[in-house]
Amino acid sequence: MIVDTAGMRRQSKVSESVEYYTTLRSQRAVDRADVAIVVCDAADGVTAQDFRIADLAMRAGCSTLIVLNKWDEHNMTDDDLAHERGHVQQKLRLRPRVLTASAKTGRNINRVIEEAIALGDRRKGRIPTSQLNRFLAEVVEAKQPPAVRGNRLKMLYITQVGEEPPRFAISVNDRARVVRSYAYFVENRLRARFGFDGVPVIIDFNERRARRSEVSMTPGRQRRVIEEEVLEDDDVVPDEELQEVEEFPIDPAIDHLPWIDAGDPSLDD
Ligand SMILES: Nc1nc2c(ncn2[C@@H]2O[C@H](COP(=O)(O)OP(=O)(O)OP(=O)(O)O)[C@@H](O)[C@H]2O)c(=O)[nH]1
Ligand SMILES: [Mg+2]
Known part of the structure; x- marks a missing residue:
């Protein structure tokens, strides 16, 4: 089952109470989930807010995958992408993978789903x-x-x-x-x-x-x-x-x- 949570925004684009309830719903979602896919806008890279959400998921024991979406419009150079990945590795102890994708064109979406399933399996697996x-x-x-x-x-x-x-x-x-x-x-x-x-x-x-x-x-x-x-x-x-x-x-x-x-x-x- 896939649960889509409403985005959490730091700036007051939305009222405080809406922010409160979306955070609460995100918390409920990660409590139930095996895997969290944190979808980021490639135009912004992985922001402090995205790290907060990844942290929320990881604290709840979810396996986590980070996706840089809108790659059709905002793709980075290889160097910038490597830098972004390095930043994620440094910030998050769980060292999640960072994939690029486009929900609009469908690019890499299968890969994201496959990766999420594999992450769920690894979380349950046993190593001899x-x-x-x-x-x-x-x-x-x-x-x-x-x-x-x-x-x-x-x-x-x-x-x-x-x-x-x-x-x-x-x-x-x-x-x-x-x-x-x-x-x-x-x-x-x-x-x-x-x-x-x-x-x-x-x-x-x-x-x-x-x-x-x-x-x-x-x-x-x-x-x-x-x-x-x-x-x-x-x-x-x-x-x-x-x-x-x-x-x-x-x-x-x-x-x-x-x-x-x-x-x-x-x-x-
Ligand atoms: N170019 C491009 N635009 C995209 C892509 N994915 C989403 N968008 C656009 O980005 C905007 C926001 O998309 P949503 O799917 O509503 O984003 P969301 O994160 O679910 O937003 P909330 O549910 O409100 O938190 C829409 O205008 C989409 O058309 C993509 O891969 N490429
Ligand atoms: Mg949405």
């Missing part, structure tokens, strides 16, 4: 653990995990623990070593690798705990066993436990708006 662990090895290969006070972060194991939206758990040796920039690096790689552009994904970094049998060992032996980290199925942290684990350390100065300006495109090198 074997693929995820191959991915994790590639991430570590591409960028060495950070060391905090001389102790290096080790990412041991990754598995998908939920869908709609996709949620992943990565077992780590020490959560205090998961710094924000590296967490975003992992998130961006996950998006790029599994086509999660514009899809809200959650990554929990869970500290591996010693098993009871290990606790009863001598202190020296105990430390060694924990550090060696043999990967077994029972190492996966159950879902209930994940709810209690908070995300990587939050910096209120940066994370006051969770989805906007949180990503750092320079991390993609």
Whole structure:
């Protein structure tokens, strides 16, 4: 089902109460939707208001796609389009794709619909653990995990623990070593690798705990066993436990708006 929402306007082209109700209706629409297509006017590019709407959709857990419409009249040069896409990637942590289209001529409309359906599927999909662990090895290969006070972060194991939206758990040796920039690096790689552009994904970094049998060992032996980290199925942290684990350390100065300006495109090198 497709829901068309009335546009939200910042300037007072419409009265405040109409604005209030269109915002309310947009909120209702994104609460029900799997995918939000944010249609922008190519003449203006993606405006602050468009970012506000994308943010509304993403906060509601929608996968998001941005469309620059009226391409028949206002197409940009390749450079300008690349700049526009870069801006979107920088502003929106979910890194949605930006497609160009014309509702008037029908240009790219099929592509927009196909992309929206694919985004809905990806939001519901499940990625096999074997693929995820191959991915994790590639991430570590591409960028060495950070060391905090001389102790290096080790990412041991990754598995998908939920869908709609996709949620992943990565077992780590020490959560205090998961710094924000590296967490975003992992998130961006996950998006790029599994086509999660514009899809809200959650990554929990869970500290591996010693098993009871290990606790009863001598202190020296105990430390060694924990550090060696043999990967077994029972190492996966159950879902209930994940709810209690908070995300990587939050910096209120940066994370006051969770989805906007949180990503750092320079991390993609
Ligand atoms: N040239 C061109 N004009 C378009 C295109 N799509 C829409 N328009 C025109 O843009 C104007 C606004 O179109 P609407 O579809 O009403 O826009 P909307 O975003 O739904 O507006 P609200 O529902 O009022 O928020 C109309 O005059 C359309 O003919 C397009 O792809 N190319
Ligand atoms: Mg309309």
